[in-house]
Amino acid sequence: MRPAAAPKAIVALSAAVAAPVHAHLVETGFGAFYDGIAHVAVTPADLIVVVALALLAGQRGTRAARYAVFALPVAWLAGGMIGARWPSAAALPLLTTLSFALAGALVALNAKVRDVGVAALAITAGVLHGLVNGATMAPAGAGALALGGAVSAIFFLTAILSAEVTALPVGWPRIVVRVAGSWIAATGLLMLGWLARSAP
Amino acid sequence: MKTQMKRWKQYAALGAAMLVLAPATALAHREAGQAAGFLSGLAHPVSGLDHVVAMIAVGLWGAVLGPPAIWVLPVAFPVVMALGGLMGLLGFPLPGVEIGIAVSAIVLGAMVLAQLRPPLWVAAALVAFFAIFHGHAHGRELPEGTSALLYSLGFVIATGLLHLVGILLGEAHRWSAGRQTVRAAGGGVALAGLFFLWRAVA
Numbered sequence: 005m006r007p008a009a010a011p012k013a014i015v016a017l018s019a020a021v022a023a024p025v026h027a028h029l030v031e032t033g034f035g036a037f038y039d040g041i042a043h044v045a046v047t048p049a050d051l052i053v054v055v056a057l058a059l060l061a062g063q064r065g066t067r068a069a070r071y072a073v074f075a076l077p078v079a080w081l082a083g084g085m086i087g088a089r090w091p092s093a094a095a096l097p098l099l100t101t102l103s104f105a106l107a108g109a110l111v112a113l114n115a116k117v118r119d120v121g122v123a124a125l126a127i128t129a130g131v132l133h134g135l136v137n138g139a140t141m142a143p144a145g146a147g148a149l150a151l152g153g154a155v156s157a158i159f160f161l162t163a164i165l166s167a168e169v170t171a172l173p174v175g176w177p178r179i180v181v182r183v184a185g186s187w188i189a190a191t192g193l194l195m196l197g198w199l200a201r202s203a204p
Numbered sequence: 205m206k207t208q209m210k211r212w213k214q215y216a217a218l219g220a221a222m223l224v225l226a227p228a229t230a231l232a233h234r235e236a237g238q239a240a241g242f243l244s245g246l247a248h249p250v251s252g253l254d255h256v257v258a259m260i261a262v263g264l265w266g267a268v269l270g271p272p273a274i275w276v277l278p279v280a281f282p283v284v285m286a287l288g289g290l291m292g293l294l295g296f297p298l299p300g301v302e303i304g305i306a307v308s309a310i311v312l313g314a315m316v317l318a319q320l321r322p323p324l325w326v327a328a329a330l331v332a333f334f335a336i337f338h339g340h341a342h343g344r345e346l347p348e349g350t351s352a353l354l355y356s357l358g359f360v361i362a363t364g365l366l367h368l369v370g371i372l373l374g375e376a377h378r379w380s381a382g383r384q385t386v387r388a389a390g391g392g393v394a395l396a397g398l399f400f401l402w403r404a405v406a
Binding site: 048052112179182183186189190191192193194195196201202 | 275278279280282283285286287289290291292293294351352353354356357359360361364
């Protein structure tokens, strides 16, 4: 190589080196656990499914709410651990969208879902969203602590919201819950369209 | 030899400078354009007057019909509207979308003006039918670089809030003076629909 060509080669190589792309969590500055909590708060797909399931569980009564409060976070944790271990299996936007759209539709219809049905839906949605969480958190360097933070946030959100809905009197407050469910279902329907449109 | 060493030191310094000045590592966010997506979604239904008047008319008519239509109609509309949006996104053709939107304002406004009270299922089916046109036209205009989920959420919430405005205005029909005002509002919606129809076919 001619001496004059060397600087040009260095410049060209430096420019050509693509910096790696990293998915990352929101950094709260308080550590991984709180980053996990913040992750739920700023991830609409996760937040919506938790709200939809909490509304459904609360609508169906105390027993269904108790099932959901434990089933959803535990399933989420299990899914998260699987997703962190095998991240390639976690590209599930269609299924995660379907999960909150279905939950929203059931709330809007005030469907008489049995307690076991609510638990089954919570487990399915929890595993699906947990898989995605685990698969995106692990490459970002977020470990079990961040996943624990996310699961804790989901537990508290489900507990508080389902308890509130369970205690609502018959009449307008319960209609507001159904309206919220219809909005979630409508959002899910539109999202399905966006996913279909952006599919290769 | 000395000159060569000096040159290599210069190369090393240049290399180090290039690395320092290199763009920071790109950070991929799974949920990009969140605030912009939500705000765009919220603003979108309000940006078209044809959509606004029809949404308000749904609320007005619901209030005139009373329970359970007062909440069934505003629940049915966003869901079926989203179905219309889904159809649009999937590429299902729907002829005469703009005409359908204009006719929705005419019919819904006329219902409020005439204080018509059909059975609930008829009212719900009528509202749902028109919701398809609104969804097909408005539900598939995602601004570049925004979150589709939050755009959709904002769009649906804005539509629901427009229904709420109609319901709150429609509650005035409990008083005799308010009843005339609500009927006048229905007439205004129908007139606006006629204007949109004229514009759509012109």
